[in-house]
Amino acid sequence: MSTTRRGLLAAAAVFAFAFSLVLPPESSSVDATGLFGARGPGDAGFVAGHRGDRTSAPENTLPALRAAIEGPMDVVETDVRLSADGVPVLFHDHWLDRTTDGSGRMSDFTLAELQGLDAGSWFSKEFAGERIPTLESFLELLAHSDKRSLIELKAFWTPEEAAIVTDLLQRYGVAERVIVAAFDRHTLMSVESADPTIRRALLASNLPNDPVQLAERFGAVAIVTSFAEVRKNRWIVERTRRAGIGLILYTLNSEERWETALKLGVDGIVTDKPLKLGRWLDAATSASR
Incomplete structure (x- = not known):
């Protein structure tokens, strides 16, 4: 898709979004309790491997994702971008430079x-020649x-582009085990x-003053946000729980933060x-039993 066409589609989407804000919010049947289960303070949330298990293999590569799937964690998190010819691939950054031997905009x-491109040598010689995987291979x-998966769509996607992903989820029979997330x-x-x-x-x-209302407006079953945001606004945990919306925190890597999240009773923790x-x-x- 040309840059001009994508720009026009993005502009149209912005207009549609702005127009929707003047309309009464639609009723929502969003409820995450069946997906995350009932949870209270002190109950352990699920563990999501951030970009697979990136401690054992290069992030967002098949070895990292396979390690996460074969490990004890409940959820595998990964990122998806579109190649120039419209194929969804697993890649986090806007630029190729950090995790491949290539350079430029992915x-x-x-x-x-x-x-x-070589997507593994930056991690270790053991993974030299590892390739950027397609979403389909994952x-x-x-x-x-x-296992379940949290799949983040990076940047802006049109409905036609999003359909490439949703069609793959249905084709592989994993739609019921996947949550698609986005900042956009x-x-x-x-x-x-x-x-x-x-x-x-x-x-x-x-997060806005009423994150639940925002989640419901977009039909979201969960909110994924930072540890700092919830620590300073602890009321969000109870507010989302009462609304039946999941609350997931990223990216927590220390025992101190894990302990705080556990005490709060969040539904999931994304970790490296x-x-x-x-x-x-x-x-x-x-120990708590």
Whole structure:
């Protein structure tokens, strides 16, 4: 898709969003209790491996994702961007430079060009030659497991682009085990337009005065936000729980933060250290019995 067309579509989405704000909010049937289960302060939330298990393999590569799927964590988190020829691939950054031997904006490269890059040597020699995987290759792994996944769509996606992802989720039979998340509100609208049965989560670094109302407006079953945001606004935990909306915190890597999150009773924790957090949670919950 050309830059001009994407710009026009983005502008149209902004207009539609602005127009929707003057309308009465639609009633929402959003309820995450069936997905996350009832949880109170002191109850352990689920563990989500951030970009797979990035302590054992390069982030967002198949070895990292396989390690997360085979490990004790409940959820595998990963990021998705579109290649220049419209193929969803697993990649976090806007630029290629940090995690590959390539350079430039990731979205300017075709799938063939992206898969010609080395996405593993930066991590260790053991993973030299590791490739940027497609979303489809990850879903194939997920389909043969019982794990769930939190999939973040990076940047802005049109409904047509979002449909590429939602169609793959349905084709591999994992739609019921996946939550699609995004910072971009228009992308969440695109996912809903493409397939309203796909569960969605609202990513937000900073939360408004009523985050539940915002989540309900976009049909989100969960809010994914920072530890700092919830620590200074602890009332958010009870507010989301009463509304049946999940609350997930990112990216917590210390025992101090895990302990605080456990006491708050959040539904999930995204971490770079899923194995260590899993062991810590087992020990913490055993000690409290």
